[in-house]
Amino acid sequence: MKATLFFRKLSLFFRQIYRPQKQWIFASLCVISAIAVVVFGGCGALQSSSLAAPPSILVDQFGYRPGDAKVAVIQQASATTEDDPSLYAHLTDTFQIVRVDNPAAPVYTGQAELWEAGKIHPQSGDRVAWFDFSTVQTPGEYVIQNTRTGDASAPFAIAEDVYQNVLIAATRMYYYQRSGFDKVPPYADARWADGAAYLGPGQDTEARFVDDKENAELERDMRGGWFDAGDTNKYVTFASPPIHQLLDAYTQNPAVWTDDFNIPESNNGIPDILDEVRYELDWFQRMQDDDGGVFIKLGTLDYNDARPPSQDRRPRFYAPKCSSSTIDVASTFAHAALVFRDFPELQPLADTLEQRSLQAWNWFNRHPVQTECDTQEIKAGDADRDPVTQLGSAILAAVYLSELQDDPQFDNYIREHFRETRPFNESLGVLYASSVVDGLTIYSQSATAPADIQAAVKTELSQLLFEQLPIFFQHSLTLDPYRAFMPDPQYHWGSNAVKSRFGNINHVISSSTDNAQKSQQYTEQALGYLHYLHGVNPLGIVYLTNMYEDGAEYSANEMFHKWFGGGIYDNAQTSSSGPAPGYVTGGPNKNYTGPAEGVVDQPPMRTYLDRNDTELLMWEITEPSIAYQAPYIQLLSSF
Known part of the structure; x- marks a missing residue:
């Protein structure tokens, strides 16, 4: 796994150096192959502090299991009917799969096929083509390259346990969300360490009843939880x-x-x-x-949070x-x-x-x-x-x-x-x-x-x-060029959780039928929703925070979070710590009510900003939740 992450990070470094050159991939990967022989270790210094635009070739940035369907999405973002054909000529180009450790010998070459004959997809505003490389099953680290332009995808792995480290990071979100518990090394990364929160006077060990605040006889020990x-x-x-x-x-x-x-x-x-x-x-x-x-809930009476939580001295109260x-x-x-x-x-x-x-x-x-x-x-x-x-x-x-x-x-x-x-x-x-x-x-x-x-x-x-x-449950791969269909109204607050639930229901259907063909169809559909969350979406973003050390090239950098949403935690690329990894952000929200310009003017799948600003009401878009995290974990752990 260390070797896999080494190749990914070094590939990202060279991608940013050679991006203007059409044949960057051969230069960068040949250098990687040579350097990897003599250098092996941390690559943090090579990680760019700025976020490049996502490539036009979108893949699950963590990768695929060997036997699963593998379809890259080739994108012309924000297309219009007046576009000159040269702007989307790349959609029908020839693409090849190359191994990171042997870039001179492509393992598969094929042509992309237009989705819906080049129709602009209304939910994203994009023209899209698909490049199916399901026959590539040998474990390893790969990239997809356009043979004409040299454009390349993010690196990705093929392995049976390709999602295990992602699962660990996503599950550890709950550890970082623990209340009344020290988050210290070796269990917490030093960047995200904090003492136990809300154990002081008048807090969770002696919480008061909100309807009788002065009655000490009603104090209760309600420490712990997330x-x-x-x-x-x-x-x-x-x-x-x-x-x-x-x-x-x-x-x-x-x-x-x-x-x-x-x-x-x-x-x-x-x-x-x-x-x-x-x-x-x-x-x-x-x-x-x-x-x-x-009792239904426990918390504070105002919004004056402290960062980190261990510094919060406000009294806590419980409801009936x-x-x-x-x-x-x-x-x-x-x-x-x-x-x-x-x-x-x-x-x-x-x-x-x-x-x-x-x-x-x-x-x-x-x-x-x-x-x-x-x-x-x-x-x-x-x-x-x-x-x-x-x-x-x-x-x-x-x-x-x-x-x-x-x-x-x-x-x-x-x-x-x-x-x-x-x-x-x-x-x-x-x-x-x-x-x-x-x-x-x-x-x-x-x-x-x-x-x-x-x-x-x-x-x-x-x-x-x-x-x-509804009939679209049978056609989620074909109705959406990003292969994870969801009706417009479901792009609401917390839409990423709904995407995960779509995947989970497909998995339930797959497990409930004796028809092998239908079972395979619904399994592939469930995977489509997982790949969406891992980067096969109009923004090309992994909707988990700060996953660069686990293989993502373009991860959510910010989230609205009272601990990890500002200060040294503000941004994964530009802050000293960045947010803790593996938090699922809320997702595109077509009903966003904040003042950020242009968000609600976008098609539903693009109503997202990688920001955490309180004044922009970013809790409507990037706030995580234990309720968003669990359906994603349930979906991820199915594979």
Whole structure:
């Protein structure tokens, strides 16, 4: 892996030197081949401090698995119908694949094919062609070159484990988001070290009730958990879906979840993803009252954050118990108990979580559904959930409790209510309640579920996935020249999370069919969404922060984040530290309301700025979130 990163960084250095020359690739790669024999080590000094324009040849900048489809996108950006043909002549040129370590011997040569006969794609404003090089399967480091112009793609790898380092970086985002926990070497890079936050007087170990601030008798220890997003507040209802998705990511492909992600719990015999989930669940337990109800959120009363978080001295407050937070905890505790019980070391915790889940379930069923628990006096997001969302959480709780408890009430609840959940009642409900789809899929495969209820769930799921979804689910590769179709309205706040969910639903469909051809189609479609996030998009950007040391050539340099969004962390290319790596940014937002000129005038896929400015309201575009990170991790870990 060190050799791979060496070649990538050195190739980037020479690319910036030789970019004006049409044959830069041969000069640069020959030098790389020679130097690599005698030089091997860090290349940080070679990393450019300025960001060059992305190339016209777009690839997944991390790479591809050997047996997967591999299609580069050749781009004419921001095209018009009046363009002279010379401006897009490169779209139908001949391209070749060359190995970084042997550039004089191309391994594949072929011609690109226009998408839709050269039609301008309305969602991006681009003309595009595809260059299919799927037959190249030998592991190694490659670039794609235009044989006429010399233009070249970013370097990329072909390897079975090509995404493992990316997965580690993306998962470690949760470690950096830990509240009340020291982030220090060797687990934190020294550039992003900080002491434990919010453990001072009046903070998380002695949080006060927001509706009775002077009552010391109501102080509670609510330390731990993850910062929600760019802010440092903590919301039970915002954290529940990510926990489900991370647990699903583990159960869908446990082999990739090793015990060496370099977090403090590494090498304890438990996959690090489960250790990270445990950290959040410990906080969930502190948010649960003795009667089973769960307080909905914890945070500050203003926006006067300190950087880094350990310097923040503001008091912290918790909001009331609510039906939404309580049923979310019931579902996550039951799900975690089901996963954890397979590890002898975690059996006592699994038993505790199971009992706490039952307490929360009973509290939820004794109280009315509440939708106005969060007055938002505690800043900033509204943690309330509508009744349909709470019903989905109740279905999830019933699914996982039915696996843990020999009690027909849970199966009966599923029988009576599963058709009322969002996936079955909204055209794109599978995207906004994807954990419900995952949970019902598990139930449809259960060895203990009553046969009649299970058959009903299986039938309804099959009809939903194969007959009732919008037709574009069957054509996501061809409807979008960037091979990751999404309707215009979904390019909203947090659109990158929606892209990931599209990929995850395609993976569910692929895993749910016995038709090998359809399975392959939906797997390829799922990969299309992953490649989009890795650089096969109109901006040619990897929508993860500061991934240069993991192989990206053009990565998100900035994000709106109260810790990593300014000062020495401001920009990955120009600041001394830059933001921590692996954070998924919000994504293009056609509904952006800030003052940055020209953003909303762009086609939907281009409504993005690589900025973090508060005055530009960049939280609407580049703010990360634990809720954006989890669906991406679930998608990435599938491959």
